[in-house]
Amino acid sequence: MTGQLKELIRKEMLIVLRDRQTIMLLFLMPVALIFFLSLAMEGVWTDKLTGRKIQLVVKNESASFKAKLLEQKIKADPAIQALDRPDQDNDLILADGKTQLVVTIPEGFETGNHPVELYFEPAIDAGYKIAARSLITSLAVEVVMDIDNLEAVMQALIVEKTKPNRELPTPLQQTVPAYAIFAMFFISIPLSIGFLKEKNDGTLQRLFTYPVSTHLITLGKIIPYYIINILQFILMLLVGVFIMQHFISHAFYLGEHPWQMIPVTLAVAAATTGFGVMIAAVGRTQEQASTLAAVSAVLMAVFGGIMVPHAVLPAVLKKAAVISPMYWAHQAYLDIFLRAAPFSGVAPKLIVLTIFAVICFYIAGRRVKWI
């Protein structure tokens, strides 16, 4: 019996891993998604959490000491990246797409009769606009009122603190588990196509002419895909940890309890394999099964915070996300990578994934027609 199971697993693995389309779907697609979408998300993430320098041009029309001092202070501020655009019209400067603001210091600004002019790029983010206005205002006040360092004075009055980030994942924290899970659910395509192909060409029927039980044949179908699912996650993790760090500024952090990846990955693989077996059991033709699998996986990804981080979804979609098993899988990984959650925090998500797997296997068991 063990020998038969071993051969059933070997046969399935050989067939799956020799199929180029399957390799592309299960391994290359998620690697490509992780690569490109991490890079795409990096800018958004940097803006949101670490802030980006305000790019501006200073036009100093005054030769006074205070005007020169203001110009120096603006250019020296760590939040500012001053660009050099010699004597161009404001609209022409902003047209380059890089400059967000033109600061004009007029002659006699220190008298209070000629204000400093801030000319903003119309599509500038409201947050940046407020930050830029408040920064230039502070610097102008310092210069006009001869205050050495206004920020130092303000620190005595205002203390700034930020809650540690436990919500918004870095690009790699988002994409590595997200697209690993996404690809793991795509296992349903080769699984269902393989099963239906065996039914159509008679190899499955032929197996029943040997003293092999249906339980063994079922296990021979489930175990290889379960192993492939785990291999998929390991590969994505390796890509995230060892390869992506060369392309992206925020390295992949595995969290404080990386061992929790083991139970989470086992539970996710059970859910994805269960889903695949269910699709194989309910699909009547290979075309029907592959369409059903692909559409379901994409919808689960959309709702589950795979394609757009759950933290930035609107409230309604955040609530709707719980219907997607991908949400529970992704949140379980984020508990590890982002939130440093104890196992008791991860466990409920594993229970949900296990229940999903059991339901899928149950439906498959009820619906499957071997012959």
Add this chain to the structure above:
Amino acid sequence: MNALDISAVTYSYGNKAANALNNFSMSVAPGSMHALVGPNGAGKSTLMRVITGQFRSYAGRVTIRGRTMPDRDTLLSIGYAPQPISVYTGLTAMENLLFFGAMAGMPKTRVASRAQEVLEQTGLADHARQLVSTYSGGMQRRLNLAVALLHSPLLLLLDEPTVGIDPQSRYHIYETLTALNAAGMTVLLSTHIMEEAQRLCRAVTLADKGTVIYDGPMSEIDNLESFFLKKTGRGLRDN
């Protein structure tokens, strides 16, 4: 003791009004090559699947060398080559044989040597390490037969073993079957090719619409095709 006895077997697919097999009885003598002929819908493939234990909810009795089916151990005395080419095209011929050998519970060392033998018997030895997806139809059909022969069965069930292949492959299969039968293997051959059945087989069962309409020695029939058309009519069987 007969190699195979079918006694009053009735089987229905459930979704069809008529029975696929209706009180079907026939016997195959040990060491004989027995033809099973009939038009489409006669129940030939259904009978094969009943004998091989794929369909189990039938009325009547199937015995193989006196043992009532379905019986797990007796399954191993049957070699079955189904009508569709039922081998894994993503594996090589050798991998297919090693796999099906393991399913038959054969020890690894025995499978390897038997696989080589059946590949030689079916003329595929030079292509053993080639993926089956690269095989021609005739080669795939011969591998289908090789898988059935692998575990040295006593009773060989062949469902249309030469359909859709070139004359060379068909001739090779006939030669192989003749040699196996001469060596003592019992063969039940389901076919539409009357000339093939008449030349190779000593006995014939003619079935139509799930019922036996003739069961006897081939020697009593002058021309099997004329006999077949006379018994089953010349009308088309499209249903």
